[in-house]
Amino acid sequence: MNEKPPVLDPKLQTSDDPRCIPITLDAPIEEGDAIAYPTYTAEEHETWRIMYARQRALLPTHACQEFLDGMAQLKFPDDRIPALRDVSRELDKATGWTLARSPGLLHEKDFFELLARRVFPSTDYIRPRTELDYTPAPDLFHDIFGHCPMITLPAFANFYQRIGQAAAKAEGDVRVGLVRIYWFTVEFGLVHQNGKDLIYGNGIASSFAEAKNSLTDAVEKRPFIPDKVAQQPYDIWHMQPILFVIDSFEHLEQSFDDWARRNGLVK
Ligand SMILES: [Fe+2]
Numbered sequence: 001m002n003e004k005p006p007v008l009d010p011k012l013q014t015s016d017d018p019r020c021i022p023i024t025l026d027a028p029i030e031e032g033d034a035i036a037y038p039t040y041t042a043e044e045h046e047t048w049r050i051m052y053a054r055q056r057a058l059l060p061t062h063a064c065q066e067f068l069d070g071m072a073q074l075k076f077p078d079d080r081i082p083a084l085r086d087v088s089r090e091l092d093k094a095t096g097w098t099l100a101r102s103p104g105l106l107h108e109k110d111f112f113e114l115l116a117r118r119v120f121p122s123t124d125y126i127r128p129r130t131e132l133d134y135t136p137a138p139d140l141f142h143d144i145f146g147h148c149p150m151i152t153l154p155a156f157a158n159f160y161q162r163i164g165q166a167a168a169k170a171e172g173d174v175r176v177g178l179v180r181i182y183w184f185t186v187e188f189g190l191v192h193q194n195g196k197d198l199i200y201g202n203g204i205a206s207s208f209a210e211a212k213n214s215l216t217d218a219v220e221k222r223p224f225i226p227d228k229v230a231q232q233p234y235d236i237w238h239m240q241p242i243l244f245v246i247d248s249f250e251h252l253e254q255s256f257d258d259w260a261r262r263n264g265l266v267k
Contacts, residue, residue, distance in 0.1 A: 019137030022107040031100040031119060032092070037083045044126050045080045051132065051141050052076060054208055062211050064191045064198040066156070066249065070149025081140065084124055087148055091120075095157035099148075105138050108167075115164025118157070120147060133209060146206030147186075155249035156200075159256055160186065166265035174263050177230025181259070184229050185252065190214065190221065190245045197221055197245050213239045221245050224252065226259035 030036070060068060074090050076082050088099035100114060102121035114121050122143035127135040135142075150156045163182055170178045187203035188210075197215060204210045213219065222228070224244040232242065246252045260266045 017136050019104060022105050023103055023110075024107045025110045029100045029102065029121065032088045032098045033085050035084045035088070035099065035101045035124070037085070038124055040081050040126070043129065047126050047129055047132070048081045048141065049079045052078065052145065055145065055206065055211070058208065058211055059199070059205065062199050062215060063205055064193050064200045066153045066191075067149045067200050067205060070152040071145075073152050074148055076145065081126060082144060084122055084140075084144070087122075087144055091148060091151055094152040095154055097151050097157055097160075102138070102143070112164045112167035115160060116168065117164070118161050120151060120160075122147070133207075142202065142206045146202030149205075150186075150200055150202065153249060155253045159249070159253040162253070162256060162260060162266065166260040166263075169265045170263075174230075174265070177263075178265075180232055180234065181226055181229050181256065183234055184232065184244045185224075185246070185256075188214075188240055188243055189224075189252075190243050191249070192245050192247055200246075200249075210239065214243060219243050224255065226255050230259070 056071075059071075073094060074082075074087055076087075084099045084101055091097040091099065095118075097118045097120060100119050100121045102123050104123060106114075106121055111121060120143075123138050123140050125139060126141060127137075127139040151160060163178070163186070166178060167175070185201065187201050189199075189201035190197045190204075191200050192198075199205050199211060199214060204214045219240060220242045222242060222244050224246040229244050232244075234240065234242075246255075257266065
């Protein structure tokens with residue numbers, strides 16, 4: 001067993017870094033238009049500019065059309081950090097999702113409860129320049145650039161809410177399976193499109209190294225079958241050696257729904 005206990009965004013929860021200690025919310029967090037825009041330094045805006053330019057150049061040949069369309073729809077600025085309330089407004093128009101300002105890594109229960117309400121908790125701080133290629137803690141580049149484009153797509157948005165709803169009842173082995181499905185879809189999913197495997201998982205889309213590695217022959221691609229994915233352990237500390245490929249986002253939504261129903265998680 002080289003797998004750590006399955007937890008959400010698990011690499012964040014096995015470090016001694018204080019940013020990696022999950023936070024339990026004891027009061028509601030700001031949502032949508034109520035989220036103030038922080039004061040960022042010039043260096044922080046520059047970090048966004050560098051990372052955004054790098055991923056934007058790479059993704060047209062690596063990401064699926066829906067991710068690219070979502071990026072365009074969200075109108076990210078090139079040279080400054082976007083405001084959560086602006087991104088939230090665009091998500092609301094597209095699929096009725098909104099953003100909430102997350103103070104950091106949320107406890108899994110709080111995280112899933114927000115997803116079940118079609119609310120995505122996003123951090124509003126950016127990684128230090130020394131962590132351009134890897135950061136152990138959540139930051140706004142992963143949350144905004146990585147997660148939000150796919151939430152503009154109705155089938156994905158519905159699937160994502162369904163994960164939050166299913167989590168409320170998932171326990172034991174079924175919860176382990178649910179977290180594995182989350183990992184291999186939301187974070188590390190591929191979709192077969194126009195004869196190619198392409199990225200939709202935000203953990204790949206927001207990482208330069210993962211994005212380049214994921215489509216090479218170094219990675220074994222398997223068809224997405226929820227029962228199989230739920231049985232597949234993963235090693236969080238290395239590039240993923242196995243990824244699962246969906247046929248379409250409707251296929252993802254329907255096959256997850258079937259799995260959740262068969263396991264008594266949703267009606
Ligand atoms: Fe994530």
